[in-house]
Amino acid sequence: MSTVPEIKQTAPLELTLKGTETVELTGSQAVLEAFIAEGVDTVFGYPGGAIMPIYDALYDYNDRLKHILVRHEQGGIHAGQGYARSSGKVGVVFATSGPGATNLVTGLADAMIDSTPLVCVTGQVFAHLLGTDAFQETDVVNITTPVTKWNYQITDATEIPHVLAKAFYIARTGRPGPVLIDITKNAQLQKIAYKGYEKCEHIRSYRPKPIVRKAYVEEAAKLINEAKKPFVLFGQGVILGKAETEFRAFIEKGGLPAAWTLLGLSALPTDHPLNVGMLGMHGNYGPNVLTNECDVLIAVGMRFDDRVTGRLDKYARQAKIIHLDIDPAEIDKNVKADVPVWGDCKETLPLLTKLIREQQRSEWLDQFSAHTRQENEVVITDELHPKTEVLSMGEVINLLNEITGGEAVIVTDVGQHQMVACRYARFNQSRSNITSGGLGTMGFALPASIGAKFGAPDRTVVAVIGDGGFQMTLQELGTIMQTGVEVKILILNNQFLGMVRQWQELFNDKRYSFVDIQSPDFVQLAKAYDISGNSVKQRADLKPALRAMLDHKGAYLLEVFVGKENNVFPMVPQGCSVSEIRLK
Amino acid sequence: MKTEYTITVYTENQVGLLNRIAIIFSRRKINVESLNVSPSEVSGIHRFTIVINETEEVVSKLCRQIERQVEVLKAYYNTNDQIIWQEMALYKVPTDAVAEKMKVERLLRECGARAVVIRKDYTIFETTGQRAETDKLVRVLEPYGLIEFVRSARVAIIKASSGFHEKLKEFEAVEPSEELVENEYLDQPRDIFTM
Numbered sequence: 001m002s003t004v005p006e007i008k009q010t011a012p013l014e015l016t017l018k019g020t021e022t023v024e025l026t027g028s029q030a031v032l033e034a035f036i037a038e039g040v041d042t043v044f045g046y047p048g049g050a051i052m053p054i055y056d057a058l059y060d061y062n063d064r065l066k067h068i069l070v071r072h073e074q075g076g077i078h079a080g081q082g083y084a085r086s087s088g089k090v091g092v093v094f095a096t097s098g099p100g101a102t103n104l105v106t107g108l109a110d111a112m113i114d115s116t117p118l119v120c121v122t123g124q125v126f127a128h129l130l131g132t133d134a135f136q137e138t139d140v141v142n143i144t145t146p147v148t149k150w151n152y153q154i155t156d157a158t159e160i161p162h163v164l165a166k167a168f169y170i171a172r173t174g175r176p177g178p179v180l181i182d183i184t185k186n187a188q189l190q191k192i193a194y195k196g197y198e199k200c201e202h203i204r205s206y207r208p209k210p211i212v213r214k215a216y217v218e219e220a221a222k223l224i225n226e227a228k229k230p231f232v233l234f235g236q237g238v239i240l241g242k243a244e245t246e247f248r249a250f251i252e253k254g255g256l257p258a259a260w261t262l263l264g265l266s267a268l269p270t271d272h273p274l275n276v277g278m279l280g281m282h283g284n285y286g287p288n289v290l291t292n293e294c295d296v297l298i299a300v301g302m303r304f305d306d307r308v309t310g311r312l313d314k315y316a317r318q319a320k321i322i323h324l325d326i327d328p329a330e331i332d333k334n335v336k337a338d339v340p341v342w343g344d345c346k347e348t349l350p351l352l353t354k355l356i357r358e359q360q361r362s363e364w365l366d367q368f369s370a371h372t373r374q375e376n377e378v379v380i381t382d383e384l385h386p387k388t389e390v391l392s393m394g395e396v397i398n399l400l401n402e403i404t405g406g407e408a409v410i411v412t413d414v415g416q417h418q419m420v421a422c423r424y425a426r427f428n429q430s431r432s433n434i435t436s437g438g439l440g441t442m443g444f445a446l447p448a449s450i451g452a453k454f455g456a457p458d459r460t461v462v463a464v465i466g467d468g469g470f471q472m473t474l475q476e477l478g479t480i481m482q483t484g485v486e487v488k489i490l491i492l493n494n495q496f497l498g499m500v501r502q503w504q505e506l507f508n509d510k511r512y513s514f515v516d517i518q519s520p521d522f523v524q525l526a527k528a529y530d531i532s533g534n535s536v537k538q539r540a541d542l543k544p545a546l547r548a549m550l551d552h553k554g555a556y557l558l559e560v561f562v563g564k565e566n567n568v569f570p571m572v573p574q575g576c577s578v579s580e581i582r583l584k
Numbered sequence: 585m586k587t588e589y590t591i592t593v594y595t596e597n598q599v600g601l602l603n604r605i606a607i608i609f610s611r612r613k614i615n616v617e618s619l620n621v622s623p624s625e626v627s628g629i630h631r632f633t634i635v636i637n638e639t640e641e642v643v644s645k646l647c648r649q650i651e652r653q654v655e656v657l658k659a660y661y662n663t664n665d666q667i668i669w670q671e672m673a674l675y676k677v678p679t680d681a682v683a684e685k686m687k688v689e690r691l692l693r694e695c696g697a698r699a700v701v702i703r704k705d706y707t708i709f710e711t712t713g714q715r716a717e718t719d720k721l722v723r724v725l726e727p728y729g730l731i732e733f734v735r736s737a738r739v740a741i742i743k744a745s746s747g748f749h750e751k752l753k754e755f756e757a758v759e760p761s762e763e764l765v766e767n768e769y770l771d772q773p774r775d776i777f778t779m
Contacts, residue, residue, distance in 0.1 A: 127769035141600060146607050150654045151600070155767045170654055186769060204759045205596050206654045329648040 022193040027157030027183065028057035030194055031121060034164035035065060037197040040092050042066045042083060042454050044076040048096025049136055051123025053188035055094075068454065068483055071475040073100050075447035077107025078473070081116045082451030085434045086409055086459070088242065090171050091451065093120040098136030101182070102143065106441055108178045109147040113438030114263060115240060117176035119167045127155040127184040140182050149177030157190035165200035174208030175327040176240055210328055210342035217348060220322045220339045221355030223296050224254055227320075229364050231287075231294035232256045233279055233308075236263035236437075237301010237325060237345055244268070244430045246349040247300065253353050255361040257368055259287035261302050262437040266427040270406060276368045280308040281572045282419040285379075285581060286371030288572060291316050292579040293367075298322045301345050304334040305438065314577035324348050378583040379569050384424065390563040391539060393420040393492050399543050400462065400490070401426040403550055408460040409434065409452050413445035413469035416498035419568045421464045431456070443472030449487045450479055460488065460550065467493040467519045477529040480555045488549050489531075489557040491522055494564050502567045526557040533557035588617075589643045589661050590669065590740045593632040594624060594752065596655040597764050605632060605656075608649050614638060618671075620737035626752045628761030629657065635738050657755075662742055669740035673718035674700070675709045676732040677725055682707055688728055695721045706731060 025033065031054055035043065043065055047055040058067055070076040073095040080091030095104050101122040111118050125134040141153045150170045152163055160183070167179040224230050238247045244267050251258045251268075257276045258268060268275050277284030279291075288310075291297065297319040302308070309315045312334060323330070323337035324345050331340040341348050383394030397420060400408070406426035412418040412435040427433060434452050436444035449463035470491055480487060497515040504512050523533040532552060536545045542560065549558040572581045595601055602621060609616050618635040636643070640661075647659040679702065682688050695717065697709040711721055722733055 127767050128772055130767060130770065142603060145600065145603055146611065153600075155769060156765060159765060184769075203654065204755070204761075205657050327652070329645075329652045331648075333645060333648075 022195050024191050025194040026053065026057060026188065027160050027190050027192065028054040028188045030157060030160040030192060031164065031183070031188075032057055032061045032065060033194070034161060034197055035092060037199070038090070038168045040065065040090070042068060043092045043094055044068045044070055044079040044083070044451060045094025046070055046073050046076055046096070046100060047094075048100045048123065050097035050125055050185050051094060051100070051188070053185060054121070054123065068450070068479065070447065071478045072473070073103035074106055074443070075473055075476040075479065077104045077111070077118070077120065078441075078444050078447035079451030079454075079479075080118050080120070081107060081111050082411060082434055082448030083455035084116050084118060085448070085455070086431055086452040087455030088431060089455070090117045090119055090168055093118060095120065096123045096136065097125055097140070098138045101140040102138055104180070105144060105147060108144055108180065110436050110439040110441045110444065111178040112147045112149065114436065115176050115236060116178065117171040118178040119164070119171050120178065120180045122180060122182045123188070124153065124182045124184045126186045128186070130184070140180070144180050147178070148180050151180040151182070153182040153184070154187050155184045157187040157192045160187065160192070161194070161197050162200070165198060166203060169200035169203065170206065209326065209344050212341075212343040212348055212351065214351070216339055216341050217351045218355060220298075220341055221352055223320050223322060223339060224256070224298065224352075225357050227296035229294045230254065230256050230296040230298060231290060232258035232298045232300060233261065233302055234258055234264045234267060234300040235261040235302025238264060238267040239430055241301060241326070241344050241346045243346040243349055246346060246353070248272070250349045250353045253358050254356045255359040256298070257361070257365055259284070261305070261308055262422055262435060264302060265422055266432040267430050269428050270426040277372070278423055280305075281310070282423065282568050282570065284372070284423070285375035285570050285583060286368040288570070288578040288581040289371060290367060292318065292577065294319050296320045296322065298324070300324045300349070301326070303330045306334070309334060310572045310576055310578040310580075314579070375570065375583065383420070388563070391537070391542065391560060392566055393417055393562050394424050396490070396492060396542065396546075396560050396562065397421050397424040397464070399546055403546055404460060404462070408432070408462050409456055411435070411445045411449040411452050411461060411463045413465040414440045414442045415466045415469060416494070416502065416568050417464055417466045417492040442469040445469060446473050446489065447476045447479070449489070450476060450483075450485050453485050453487050461486070462488045462490055464490045464492065466498060467491060467495060468497045468517050470522070471519065474525070477526065477531060480531060481529040484554065487555050489555070490549070491557065491559040492562050493519065493522070493559055494562050494566065495519070496564055499568070501565070505565070505567070507573070522557060522559045531555045531557055533559070535559040535561070537561045586637050586639055588635060588637055588664055590664070590667050590738065591632070591634040591636065591643065591647060591650070591659060591661045592740065592742060593634065593650055593659045594657040595630045595632065596657070596761060597628065597630045598655045599764070599766065601653070601655050604653050605650055608646060609636065618737040620739055622739070624752070625749065626756045628756055629752060633738055633740050658748065660742060662740075666744070667740040667742050669714065669738050670712050671715060671718055671736055671738050672710065672712045673721070673733065673735040675711070675721060675725055675730060676706050677709070678729050678731065679704060679707045681728040685728065691724045695724065697721060
């Protein structure tokens with residue numbers, strides 16, 4: 001098994017250039033110099049005809065840039081997302097023109113809707129061939145326009161340094177997002193007089209941070225101080241704004257119960273007394289029901305996704321809404337805000353904390369505990385400690401918590417296992433939950449876990465995946481084999497496309513239409529890739545198997561067979577209000 | 585209630601921005617009634633004039649989505665009473681019909697039309713005005729063998745815009761716009777191996 005060479009830190013070339021001094025570089029070298037100047041250490045990619053000059057240059061940068069060869073460009077971009085989410089840095093991805101570039105589209109859409117900072121560089125045919133249907137030519141800039149925060153085509157290498165500087169600046173600032181830079185092959189080959197790299201700190205037409213309006217902050221504080229039943233909803237904005245500490249101070253001072261969206265998960269430790277659980281379709285009972293009973297709803301860095309709000313015309317109508325967001329387009333988009341607080345929550349939260357009164361709201365918090373007790377009785381106890389012979393997904397996650405102590409990064413795919421893992425996994429630190437939230441991309445978890453491990457090499461990374469999703473991107477086992485990256489793959493196999501099956505059971509009279517999916521022997525498959533593994537069906541074997549997976553040096557695949565027709569509850573059926581949540 | 589709104593967008597001059605703005609409408613299956621792109625009074629800054637039929641709630645959300653684009657400076661939306669607007673139209677009619685019938689000449693004069701080209705076989709008239717006015721001349725000319733008709737996109741000026749104009753000028757003075765880079769290689773096929 002070969003591994004990725006260790007990176008030696010070398011000073012970027014720019015430091016050796018003084019004043020007006022220039023050095024002759026190719027466009028390709030200028031791209032790599034930009035990466036180094038931006039502090040990029042890892043690139044995920046796949047070579048091809050139109051990006052060969054960059055790969056040729058990469059050959060000489062091997063000691064400064066770690067390149068991870070993936071098995072499919074979709075795997076590359078999901079790995080980039082995993083890297084960005086676990087590290088807080090910009091993920092960087094290479095792909096060639098044509099199919100290489102179109103294979104990025106799912107990942108771009110995913111990163112766009114989940115606000116993940118990425119810079120993707122695609123090769124493109126020679127500039128004089130643009131529009132001629134040349135070999136592997138595709139109009140990638142236009143294809144990706146709706147799914148990128150910004151994109152740009154470079155046909156002349158002199159543009160490379162400042163366009164890449166803009167790309168990194170746009171990707172990471174404001175509400176982060178994916179940026180795609182398409183570089184024609186002639187520009188990659190072209191020689192330029194390189195003047196050094198200048199980071200971009202400002203674009204005149206771009207306002208990453210809205211100006212905080214103090215009047216709204218004061219109005220918000222007044223509402224919170226007067227509230228009897230204030231309720232905080234927090235999303236990924238807290239994590240992206242690196243405002244976990246500020247957020248905690250805010251809710252602690254106001255005695256404010258706080259519930260998380262799927263992407264807000266892990267911004268507040270699971271054990272925090274004010275953490276009242278998960279919002280939305282498969283969220284916790286209390287947060288959903290009490291959304292329609294609170295008097296002031298404070299949304300922090302979240303966008304009122306339909307999976308969170310359920311039916312909008314019956315959503316928190318009784319409450320005054322305070323909405324903190326960095327993206328002005330989110331204010332009033334789905335839920336009308338009574339008090340909009342535009343701004344970076346790293347700035348707005350402390351302003352708000354200063355103005356709110358210190359309060360204890362034990363009666364209001366008791367209401368949440370009462371609902372938790374009900375949910376425990378009807379749902380949670382059975383899920384975590386089932387009396388049936390078959391294993392439940394919840395008990396697997398529960399045992400995983402016990403062994404990792406809430407210290408692991410959990411990467412989830414999409415479906416029932418995702419909902420169960422997010423509901424029951426415990427987290428002590430931020431940036432520990434990585435999942436495809438907005439787009440719901442099956443096949444996300446395996447490549448994202450590879451990236452997550454490269455982004456947080458000192459942490460345990462567990463990819464929790466269903467039997468369906470795993471088969472969408474399982475080619476990335478090859479990447480794991482070649483790089484030796486230590487990811488733990490936990491397949492929860494219910495031998496069904498479980499979430500669709502659950503809907504068919506509940507809403508389509510059990511007409512199971514094409515959800516009965518067959519799987520290969522996953523352990524054998526892993527073995528073919530030189531990855532150790534095990535498969536478990538019995539409860540007695542589960543804990544030792546999980547322990548063996550985590551203790552193993554290197555990547556490991558553990559398949560756990562769980563109940564075939566288990567359902568995820570509670571559930572807010574589509575078209576229903578959050579307070580109409582069903583416990584069974 | 586749906587009404588006619590004119591959206592005015594100030595932007596950088598950048599290849600691809602038209603598409604970025606257009607898809608904000610098409611993504612929501614909203615038809616663009618009229619679209620005009622032109623330089624603004626401040627060099628380096630471009631101006632989009634877009635007409636759609638929508639409710640105010642939708643239009644205001646669309647403007648926020650437009651302003652989210654990196655290269656957009658500002659987007660305004662206005663109802664027709666808040667703007668001065670005009671469209672230009674061209675009409676092609678057989679010269680015989682116009683020359684022979686005195687009535688046509690009178691009608692043209694009433695509509696404020698002006699002859700742009702007079703040839704033996706056809707004459708082209710031009711008129712500028714609001715939709716109702718340019719439409720009226722179509723109806724007038726139809727019986728006389730109207731051959732071709734074309735109308736431009738709406739151009740509009742916001743009545744209360746002086747404040748923003750000053751800001752724009754200041755903005756451009758502090759930080760002049762970057763030069764537009766276009767593909768220079770299209771007409772220079774090179775004798776190189778490509779793959």
